[in-house]
Amino acid sequence: MEVNYKNIKVIGFDADDTLWVNETYFREAEEEFCRLLSEYETPNKIDQELFKMEMANLELYGYGVKAFVLSMVQSALELSNYNVSIKTIDKILNIGKDMLNKPVELLDGVEDVLKALSSKYRLILATKGDLLDQERKLEKSGLTNYFHHIEVLSDKKEANYSRLLGHLDIEPSEFLMIGNSLKSDVLPLVNLQAHAIHVPFHTTWAHEQVSETETNGKLYKTINSLKELIKIMD
Structure with a gap:
């Protein structure tokens, strides 16, 4: 089934291994x-x-x-x-x-994608991890100005996303999440009737891996490069 993104108002981006190497x-x-x-x-x-x-x-x-x-x-x-x-x-x-102290290495096309989408959608950063470290990486990345809102979550489960959507004052159908982790960036959103696009990274932490059974019947799109978003959301 083809996914329709015409109602999207806010696009959320994961940070680690979606925007930069981690x-x-x-x-x-x-x-x-x-x-x-x-x-x-x-x-x-x-x-x-x-x-x-x-x-x-x-x-x-x-x-x-x-x-x-x-x-x-x-x-x-x-x-x-x-x-x-x-x-x-x-x-x-x-x-x-x-x-x-590692430098922040942006993945291919990241800034071009954010620049293109920020003129049409409200962009937010929704990541998990240590607050100080994520703030430091974001500052080093030079991407801060593209985001309307930045949220460092303690975890990325349905409850965390529900609170985030409430804070953003939008319906799940108006939100699209972009990320490299099926477990953290895709499945919780799909379960909430929101949208998600999976952009795989070549290395995945064992804790973030999911089985084929967990993804069966779940409606989401997988793309090979973040740059494909520009055409999808045009």
């Missing part, structure tokens, strides 16, 4: 973490245990680099049976600092 840096950090802990376990085991720790800590720490670093430190302690050196802990902290 997950790539986490994968690089995980590889460095595995090297630091290589005397204690295999890379595969370290990776598995780190992910388990992130999931266990998610409700307490939320998303973002700082939460990731805390999970790395806790994993290092447990994997080493609390024998890991202070020097290694310091190196783990520096992995996090390096991540926070």
